[in-house]
Amino acid sequence: xxxxxxxxxAWAVASKDLLVEFRSRTAILSAAVFVVLVLVVFNxxxxxxxxxxxxxxxxxxxxxxxxxxxxxxxRAFQLELENQSLxxxxxxxxxxxxxxxxxxxxxxxxxxxIEVIGVPLLALxxxxxxxxxxxxxxxxxxxxxxxxxxxxxxxSAMTVRTRFAELLLPVLLLPFMIPxxxxxxxxxxxxxxxxxxxxxVGWLNMLxxxxxxxxxxxxxxxxxxxxx
Amino acid sequence: MPExxxxxxxxxxxVGVILVGYALSLYLRTRRSLRx
Amino acid sequence: MRMLRVGRWITAIGLVLLAxxxxxxxxxxxxxQSQGLAQKIFYLHxxxxxxxxxxxxxxxxSSIFYLFTKDPRLDRFAASSAEVGTIFCxxxxxxxxxxxxxxxxxxxxxxxxxxxTLFLFLxxxxxxxxxxxxPDPAMRARYAAVLGICGMxxxxxxxxxxxxxxxxxxMPIVLQPGRPKLPGSMLTTWLLSLGVFTLxxxxxxxxxxxxxxxxxxxxxxxxxxxxxGYA
Numbered sequence: 001x002x003x004x005x006x007x008x009x010a011w012a013v014a015s016k017d018l019l020v021e022f023r024s025r026t027a028i029l030s031a032a033v034f035v036v037l038v039l040v041v042f043n044x045x046x047x048x049x050x051x052x053x054x055x056x057x058x059x060x061x062x063x064x065x066x067x068x069x070x071x072x073x074x075r076a077f078q079l080e081l082e083n084q085s086l087x088x089x090x091x092x093x094x095x096x097x098x099x100x101x102x103x104x105x106x107x108x109x110x111x112x113x114i115e116v117i118g119v120p121l122l123a124l125x126x127x128x129x130x131x132x133x134x135x136x137x138x139x140x141x142x143x144x145x146x147x148x149x150x151x152x153x154x155x156s157a158m159t160v161r162t163r164f165a166e167l168l169l170p171v172l173l174l175p176f177m178i179p180x181x182x183x184x185x186x187x188x189x190x191x192x193x194x195x196x197x198x199x200x201v202g203w204l205n206m207l208x209x210x211x212x213x214x215x216x217x218x219x220x221x222x223x224x225x226x227x228x
Numbered sequence: 229m230p231e232x233x234x235x236x237x238x239x240x241x242x243v244g245v246i247l248v249g250y251a252l253s254l255y256l257r258t259r260r261s262l263r264x
Numbered sequence: 265m266r267m268l269r270v271g272r273w274i275t276a277i278g279l280v281l282l283a284x285x286x287x288x289x290x291x292x293x294x295x296x297q298s299q300g301l302a303q304k305i306f307y308l309h310x311x312x313x314x315x316x317x318x319x320x321x322x323x324x325x326s327s328i329f330y331l332f333t334k335d336p337r338l339d340r341f342a343a344s345s346a347e348v349g350t351i352f353c354x355x356x357x358x359x360x361x362x363x364x365x366x367x368x369x370x371x372x373x374x375x376x377x378x379x380x381t382l383f384l385f386l387x388x389x390x391x392x393x394x395x396x397x398x399p400d401p402a403m404r405a406r407y408a409a410v411l412g413i414c415g416m417x418x419x420x421x422x423x424x425x426x427x428x429x430x431x432x433x434x435m436p437i438v439l440q441p442g443r444p445k446l447p448g449s450m451l452t453t454w455l456l457s458l459g460v461f462t463l464x465x466x467x468x469x470x471x472x473x474x475x476x477x478x479x480x481x482x483x484x485x486x487x488x489x490x491x492x493g494y495a
Binding site: 229230231232233235236238239240242243244246247248250251254255257258261262264 | 265268271272275279282286290295297298299300301302304305308309312351354355358359362363365366367464467468471472474475478479482
């Protein structure tokens with residue numbers, strides 16, 4: 001069975017990235033600061049009589065999460081390129097898919113960290129009841145995040161070698177983020193408004209399908225982005 | 229019936245300009261590559 | 265170059281026939297009662313939309329085959345179809361609001377089809393930008409193919425998401441153009457227009473393909489010269 005080795009290698013790639021990331025902490029800090037900034041700005045910007053917190057919450061949440069994702073993605077392959085260690089990584093006796101999965105896992109952990117910070121902060125500052133819906137909310141956030149981080153990780157492997165890498169990635173990613181993002185925002189809105197779970201399940205299913213399709217596609221296509 | 233002929237004219241002109249313009253762009257670009 | 269001549273001829277014929285469609289649509293097709301003259305934009309808008317989407321699917325298909333065969337002709341075709349698709353997409357995005365303003369009362373609505381076209385346009389722009397950002401031809405072809413395949417797979421999901429939008433946003437108030445049941449004369453005009461747009465697609469793609477080929481020849485001659493553009 002090749003899967004355990006694939007995963008082990010993936011985890012090795014991921015832990016290397018995560019170690020570097022958490023040692024320097026700059027990206028995490030920037031993302032965390034951004035979360036607080038968005039929360040503060042939205043709070044001052046709204047008219048409490050006109051817009052309820054629950055209406056704003058999904059947008060706030062997902063704006064911050066996508067920003068965190070793009071931040072993570074921009075750095076995903078940058079470090080390799082800067083240190084020219086991508087060649088080393090490619091020469092290592094591991095499958096290309098392991099590299100992709102490793103990067104994916106590292107990016108997901110990064111974004112998840114931001115999400116773990118963001119949700120409680122939102123609940124706190126905006127007085128939005130989150131606990132009653134915690135499990136479906138987590139499922140929703142997880143599925144949507146996998147959706148755009150999967151595609152983003154694939155694209156970042158390509159854009160990192162172009163000029164204007166940091167500009168190009170969000171431009172390429174935008175049309176791919178919109179379906180999972182729109183479903184996530186809609187579903188989050190319904191969920192936090194207290195709608196029955198049966199309404200949300202449809203969106204969860206679509207997100208799951210999206211994830212399966214694009215993670216599979218990305219695993220298949222990734223080798224073409226690094227083949228010399 | 230609503231009086232909106234101007235929109236129709238605008239759209240038809242615009243589409244014409246785009247298509248003819250693109251055709252022209254292709255013609256000029258290929259001609260430049262042929263000459264070179 | 266023979267291919268180029270063929271392409272130019274097809275395009276020329278297409279443009280002449282387009283003029284014919286214009287005349288027929290504007291003067292010899294009945295005016296739709298509830299929408300008035302603006303409805304005639306439909307004869308240009310819909311065929312362009314069909315080919316805007318078809319072109320993206322063709323980009324995706326040729327990208328798949330390119331990754332398997334590495335045949336540069338497929339890459340040239342993909343690049344050509346993408347550029348032409350972008351043009352047609354732009355036509356849909358401009359005629360849509362021009363049609364929408366008199367009918368719906370606003371320039372833009374998050375109507376399913378218009379929004380879909382916007383996202384399709386973003387896919388195209390991304391594709392062309394990626395191509396122009398990679399100087400090495402082999403890498404460019406590979407990267408473009410990856411993006412093209414992802415784009416093609418994304419299209420059904422975009423369909424899915426935009427058809428949920430109406431539940432969130434209010435429907436347009438002024439007029440509700442449903443699916444018009446086209447009486448004979450209108451149907452004929454529409455079909456003729458579709459035929460012309462098909463012809464134009466072919467003519468444009470053939471010329472653009474020829475352009476790619478010519479540019480590659482030039483790059484090969486001036487080895488290592490400043491390679492720009494997306495060939």
